[in-house]
Amino acid sequence: xxxxxxxxxxxxxxxxxxxxxxxxxxxxxxxxxxxxxxxxxxxxxxxxxxxxxxxxxxxxxxxxxxxxxxxxxxxxxxxxxxxxxxxxxxxxxxxxxxxxxxxxxxxxxxxxxxx
Amino acid sequence: xxxxxxxxxxxxxxxxxxxxxxxxxxxxxxxxxxxxxxxxxxxxxxxxxxxxxxxxxxxxxxxxxxxxxxxxxxxxxxxxxxxxxxxxxxxxxxxxxxxxxxxxxxxxxxxxxx
Numbered sequence: 001x002x003x004x005x006x007x008x009x010x011x012x013x014x015x016x017x018x019x020x021x022x023x024x025x026x027x028x029x030x031x032x033x034x035x036x037x038x039x040x041x042x043x044x045x046x047x048x049x050x051x052x053x054x055x056x057x058x059x060x061x062x063x064x065x066x067x068x069x070x071x072x073x074x075x076x077x078x079x080x081x082x083x084x085x086x087x088x089x090x091x092x093x094x095x096x097x098x099x100x101x102x103x104x105x106x107x108x109x110x111x112x113x114x115x
Numbered sequence: 116x117x118x119x120x121x122x123x124x125x126x127x128x129x130x131x132x133x134x135x136x137x138x139x140x141x142x143x144x145x146x147x148x149x150x151x152x153x154x155x156x157x158x159x160x161x162x163x164x165x166x167x168x169x170x171x172x173x174x175x176x177x178x179x180x181x182x183x184x185x186x187x188x189x190x191x192x193x194x195x196x197x198x199x200x201x202x203x204x205x206x207x208x209x210x211x212x213x214x215x216x217x218x219x220x221x222x223x224x225x226x227x228x229x
Contacts, residue, residue, distance in 0.1 A: 009155075032215045043119070043205060043220035044158075051215055090157060094215065102173065103218065105150075105158040 002027040004093050006106035013081045014114050021076040021109045023091030033074040034092040034103070035065055044090065050074060061085070081113045118142070119221035121206050127227045134193040136224050138206030145211040147189035148218065149173075149181060152203040164189055165211075196228045 003026045013019045025031055035047040048059025055067045065076045074091060091106040122137035140147065146165050150158040150173075160173030162181040170181050178200060182190045189208075193200055203225050207218040 034217060036217075036220075041222075043222045044207075044218075045220070046217035049215070049217055102160055102163070107155055107157040 002031075002093055002104050004091050004104050004106040006089075006091055006109045008109050009107075010110045010112065012112045012114065015083050016080050019078050019081040019085070019111065019113070021089050021091075021111060023074045023076065023106060025072050025074060025091070025093045027093060031074075032094040033065075033067065034094075035059065035063070035074075035076050036090045036092065036105075037061075038088040038090065038108075040087070047076070047089075081111075083113050083115050086111055086113045119206055119208055119219050121204075121221040121224050123224050124222060125225050125227075127229065128193075128196050129229050130197060132193075132196050132228075134196050134226065134228075136191040136193075136204055136206075136226070138189045138191070138208075138221055139187050140189075140206075140208040140219070141187065142208070142210075142219070143186065144208035144219070145186070146209045146218075147183065148207040148209075149179075149189065149191045150205045150207065151175070152205055152223070158205065161191065193226075196226075198228050200226065201228045202226060 005024045033050040036044040038044045048057050050057045050067045058064045063078050088108050090108050092103050094103045119140045148163040149161040159175050164170045164183045180192045203223050205223045206221040209218045210216040
């Protein structure tokens with residue numbers, strides 16, 4: 001069965017510093033991977049996705065994520081954090097080969113960016 | 116822009132009541148989803164639908180049912196609300212099942228069952 005793990009409940013970073021939000025996944029076939037962000041009192045918004053091709057995926061708001069097949073990871077990164085990046089981040093995976101339709105979401109990581 | 120709207124942002128109901136949560140999307144998406152979001156558990160899929168009048172159980176369908184009579188509308192029904200159904204409910208839609216598309220989410224309905 002497919003699964004997603006976000007090992008950190010919370011990540012704290014100072015404004016201007018690089019940030020990383022970690023995600024690891026488990027699937028039996030090839031994965032489709034997603035990152036979503038949830039700002040306070042708002043629904044989830046799509047940030048980026050990996051389907052195939054380059055391991056480094058660029059998304060909205062200056063975020064990027066690196067797909068690492070050997071480590072089964074898809075960490076979210078940003079070179080310079082902003083206070084406005086403070087939000088709840090979800091990693092998600094959809095399995096490809098089985099034809100499955102469901103997307104599995106991680107438990108979420110809360111990012112705090114301090115001025 | 117895709118817009119997914121949910122009928123209520125906040126809802127308070129009593130145990131045993133029948134509860135209807137409505138979701139409408141305006142982009143002709145084929146797929147629609149209902150999730151509940153609980154702290155530390157992330158999003159858990161309740162039901163989804165990939166066509167009108169079609170529905171599939173997700174991971175936690177017990178105590179819920181759904182209805183999709185029109186393509187743009189997907190309703191979640193709590194047949195007899197219980198306190199353990201107090202949660203944030205998120206509706207989402209995506210383009211179609213053949214393509215790997217991201218999901219577009221509504222703002223959520225925070226349901227409290229007393």
